[in-house]
Amino acid sequence: MTDPTDPLARIAAALERMAPPPLPPTDWNAAPAYVWSGATVLAVRDLRAVSLDRLVGIDAQKASLAENIRRHAAGLPAHDALLWGARGMGKSALVKAAVAALQAKDAPIALVQAGGGPDALATLPALFDQLGIIERRFVVFIDDIGFDGPEASSAARSLRSLLEGGAMARPGNVRLAVTSNRRAIVERHMSEQDDPLNPRDAVDDRMALADRFGLSLGFHACDQDTYLAMIAGYAQAYGLHFDTEDALRWSKQRGARSGRIAWHYVVELAGRAGKVV
Numbered sequence: 001m002t003d004p005t006d007p008l009a010r011i012a013a014a015l016e017r018m019a020p021p022p023l024p025p026t027d028w029n030a031a032p033a034y035v036w037s038g039a040t041v042l043a044v045r046d047l048r049a050v051s052l053d054r055l056v057g058i059d060a061q062k063a064s065l066a067e068n069i070r071r072h073a074a075g076l077p078a079h080d081a082l083l084w085g086a087r088g089m090g091k092s093a094l095v096k097a098a099v100a101a102l103q104a105k106d107a108p109i110a111l112v113q114a115g116g117g118p119d120a121l122a123t124l125p126a127l128f129d130q131l132g133i134i135e136r137r138f139v140v141f142i143d144d145i146g147f148d149g150p151e152a153s154s155a156a157r158s159l160r161s162l163l164e165g166g167a168m169a170r171p172g173n174v175r176l177a178v179t180s181n182r183r184a185i186v187e188r189h190m191s192e193q194d195d196p197l198n199p200r201d202a203v204d205d206r207m208a209l210a211d212r213f214g215l216s217l218g219f220h221a222c223d224q225d226t227y228l229a230m231i232a233g234y235a236q237a238y239g240l241h242f243d244t245e246d247a248l249r250w251s252k253q254r255g256a257r258s259g260r261i262a263w264h265y266v267v268e269l270a271g272r273a274g275k276v277v
Helices: 007-018 057-072 089-104 122-129 154-162 189-196 200-209 224-238 244-254 259-273
Strands: 032-038 043-045 081-085 109-114 139-141 175-180 215-219
Touching: 007 259, 032 081, 032 154, 057 081, 057 089, 057 139, 057 175, 057 215, 081 109, 089 109, 089 139, 089 175, 109 122, 139 189, 224 259, 244 259
Parallel strands: 032 109, 081 175, 081 215, 109 139, 139 175
Antiparallel strands: 032 043
16 A cells, blocks of 8 residues: 655656546547547548649649549549649649548548658558558548658658558558659659669669559649639639739749649739638
C-alpha cells in the first residue's frame, strides 16, 4: 500500500491528476476527412473542396484520378497515385475534389491527410493498422512530399516498402495520393551523376520510388488561354466580371500563370465587388 505521506507518491499523484485524459478511440466512419499527426487524429467535419467542374485546364488528369478513386470507393482494383509537376496547378485541389465528389454520392470513402516528412512517414504503419480493420475506403493524402538531406534515401525506401512489397504495406482499403513538385520525389544532385562509385544507382533507386505508383499524373504550367479560362470559370460561378488585361497584369506581377494565381485573382475580384466566395 502506498504511503500517502511519501513526497514522491504525492508528486506522482499530482502529475497523474494534471495529465490529460486519454483520447477516445477514433470513429473512422464519422467524418468525411481526418488529419493524422502521427500521434493523434483530428476529424474534419467539413471537407472544403472545389467542385470538379471548376478545375479547368487539367481535364485528362482530372478524369484519370476521379476514375481511379471511384474504383477504389467501389472496392475495385485501383492504383496509388502520384501527382507531380508545376506549383499551383491543382494537384492538391484535385485530390480533395475527387473524394468530395464521391462523398456527395454517398460513396463509403474518406480522406486522411498525413505529413510527408521522414518522421511522419515512420508513423504510417500505425495509421494503416487502424484503417485496415474499418469497413470503409480511405485515400491517405500526402501533400508536397520531397526528401532532401541525409535521411532522404532511408525515408524513400520506407515509403517504397509501404507502397509495395513490405511487411507493413498499406491495407487493401487504403490507397495513397501523393503530390510532389518533381517526379523523382527525392532531390537529385549533379554530383551523383559524376560519382564514379555511384554513377546511376542512386538516380535509378530514387526513380524507383516514383515507379511504385500505378498512376502518375503530370501537371504543367498553363498557357495564357488556359489561365484566362480558369478565371472565366470561377468568375461565372460566382457572378463576377473581369477585364482580360487586368487579369494578365495580375499574373505578370506575380511572375507566373497557374490555377492558384487565377484563384487569387478571383478572390481579389470578389473583394472589389463586395461578394463572398
